[in-house]
Amino acid sequence: MRDFSNDTSQLALNTATLGHNLDGHGAGWPVERVINACAERGIGGIVFWRREVGSRAVEIGARARAAGLRVDGLCRTPFLTGPLALPSRQQIMDDFRSSIDMAADLGAPILTIVTGGVEPGTKGAGPSLDLVTDRVAEVAPYAAERGVSLALEPLNPVYGGNRSCLTTVRDALDICDRIGAPNLGVAVDVYHVWWDTELSMQLRRAGPERLLGYHLCDWLADTRDVLLDRGMMGDGVADLRGLRAAMEGAGYGGPCEVEIFSADNWWKRDPDEVLDVMVERFRTAC
Amino acid sequence: MRDFSNDTSQLALNTATLGHNLDGHGAGWPVERVINACAERGIGGIVFWRREVGSRAVEIGARARAAGLRVDGLCRTPFLTGPLALPSRQQIMDDFRSSIDMAADLGAPILTIVTGGVEPGTKGAGPSLDLVTDRVAEVAPYAAERGVSLALEPLNPVYGGNRSCLTTVRDALDICDRIGAPNLGVAVDVYHVWWDTELSMQLRRAGPERLLGYHLCDWLADTRDVLLDRGMMGDGVADLRGLRAAMEGAGYGGPCEVEIFSADNWWKRDPDEVLDVMVERFRTAC
Structure with a gap:
């Protein structure tokens, strides 16, 4: 297992941790x-959201690299299914390709896929997972052309209805198996999978080529809001050491991306404090 | 698959559906x-909560049977682990035995176990699942003496921190395998497991002897509160037909217990209306 007690080169900031700095939350940096x-803190990478990047992808990517940071990824595709997806298939697929273009322009090697929930008019996760498979299969070659890998991110089953019919690494790998694209894999977020006792086994099944991301935060025992009450590493009940050991035991050697949605706590603090605590916890609690 | 379109004998009311009639919610019936x-509606069974029964277990059980109802179960054991459990091991185990006594006095064949969350001072689900296993193993013989079967109920992973380290039927069966008690099995609640794509496989693994309960409601796509915003059957995204087919395909032939926590909707309605809708939906949507 890698020793990060004095090494933040593999630590990456997902900008959501600062409250989406450009959309009116947080400090508005x-x-x-x-x-x-x-860069000042030796954080090695950064992951942006589309809303922050807008039309400045090439410029922002270059600026991050000039400061010595990797751009480790982009959040995210549109929802591909479910009640929150765009109205038409054409709009969804067009926006899916636009998100790939943005990742390519930014120089981000990974684009995260959040699948969307249960397709209206259907029941259960199955038909929606089939739709996701079809839509990802259709677009994966275009992403490959643009040098972008696609990371299916299973979300906690609490989002199964509206945000993600994909709820386990097992199901994500089943989709990867069905599509068989070399630029398709899985993003593993501790918030979503910490409870899953077969996770280690599924990570070994994935293997290093399909493990495209590892996202850090913590699950607070007394979670008050399932969207915006994530914990800082060490403040919750996820076995962060065990989870990273499982990732690395399966061959993962990439960045650890901190993504904390926390409307009532971390987003209300000074971003400098948040970054300082994040670095400290990465060294001591992950 | 059983045809319930004109048969409510296997429909059971979990009294939570009426807002825990005796604790100040709902109509206070x-x-x-x-x-x-x-009984008037031909509902075949009823499941009580301990708070409603108090010291009247023998009397209430007899009264239900005199009216022609089965008492299908009792909710529930105390939390066996986690931040919401009683302070000491002794208190937990004493209350566990008291809940068994109440089920026996009521004439309820099944007592539901809700495990409790991650034990303070530990990380991840694993150590708490071990604790649950030890505590259930210790008490199972006493339950057998009293004629009570214990049904481990996995809860949706959103409750993993504070209410249930047990989140999948897979993990519940692993505990059953480890303990090997003939009066230990699983309660399957669609609210908690609807998203699980390996459910059918795990139900077949369970087999009829270990499938001790089937709980109905629905998962609303836009769930606003994970404790108290359950949907009536047919109003959500769970594949209720598919889930019951999987249960029955695995040999389940017991009651279907409707358990709907719904503070802002069903609990505010006239209980007569709730029961009428419940019967109708059981016939048409389950």
């Missing part, structure tokens, strides 16, 4: 200031 | 009125 604050 | 309202 511009992207440049976030990039510099990461 | 006394137990006797609930029993009569079920």
Whole structure:
């Protein structure tokens, strides 16, 4: 297992941790200031959201690299299914391709897929997972052309209805198996999978080529809001050491991306404090 | 698959559906009125909560049977682990035995176990599942003496931190395998497991002897509160027909218990209306 007690090169900031700096939450720092604050602390990578990037993908990617950061990824595709997806298949697929273009322009090697929930008019996860499979299979070659890998991110089953019919690493790998694209894999977020006792086995099944991301936060025992009450590493009940050991035991050697949605706690704090605590916890609690 | 379109003999009311009639929610109907309202509609069974029964277990059980109802179960054991459990091991085990006594006095063949969450001072589900296993193994013989079967109920992973380290039928069966008690099995609640794509396989693994209960409600796509916003059958995204087919395909032939926690909707309605809708949906949507 890698020793991160004095090494933050594999630590990455997902900008959601600062409350989506550009959309009115949090301190409202511009992207440049976030990039510099990461670089000053030796944080190795950064992951942006589309809403922050807008039409500035090439510029922002270059600026991050000039500051010494990797751009480790982009959040995220549109929902591909479910009640929150765009109205038409054509709109969904067009926006899916746009998100790939943005990742390519940014120089982000990984684009995260959040599948969307249960397709209206259907019941259970199965038919929606089939739809997701079809839509990802259709777009994966285009992503490959643009040098972008697609990371299916299973979300906690509490989001199964509206945000993600994909709820386990097992199901994500089943989709990967069905599609068989070399640029398709899985993003593993501790918030979503910490409870899954077969996770280690599924990670070994995935193997290093399909493990495309590892997202850190913590599951608070007394979670008050399933969207916006994530914990800082060490403050919850997830076995963060065990989870990272399982990832690395399966061959993962990539970045550890901190993604904390926390409307009532971390998003209300000074971003400098949040980044300092994040670095400290990465060294001591992960 | 059984045809329930004109048969409510296997329908059971879990009294939570009426807002825990005796604890200040809902209409405040006394137990006797609930029993009569079920009997009048041809509902075959009823499941009580300990708080409603108090010291009247023998009397209430007899009254239900006199009205023509089965008492199909009792909710529930105390939490065996986690932040919401009683302070000491002794208190937990004493209350566990008391809940068995109440089930026996009531004439309820099944007592539901809700395990409790992650034990303070530990991380991940594993150590808490071990604790649950030890505690259930210790008490199972006493339950057998009293003629009570124990049904481990996995809860949705959203409750993993505080209410149930047990989140899948797979893990419940692993505990059953480890303990090997003939009066230990699993209760399957569609709210908690609807998203699990390996459910059918795990139900076949369980077999009829270990499938001790089947709980109905629905998962609303836009669930606003994970404790108290359950849907009526047909109003959500769970594949209720498919789930019952999987249960029965695995040999289940017992009751279907409707358990709907719904503070802002069903609990605010006239209990007579709730029961009427429940019967109709059982016939048409399950």
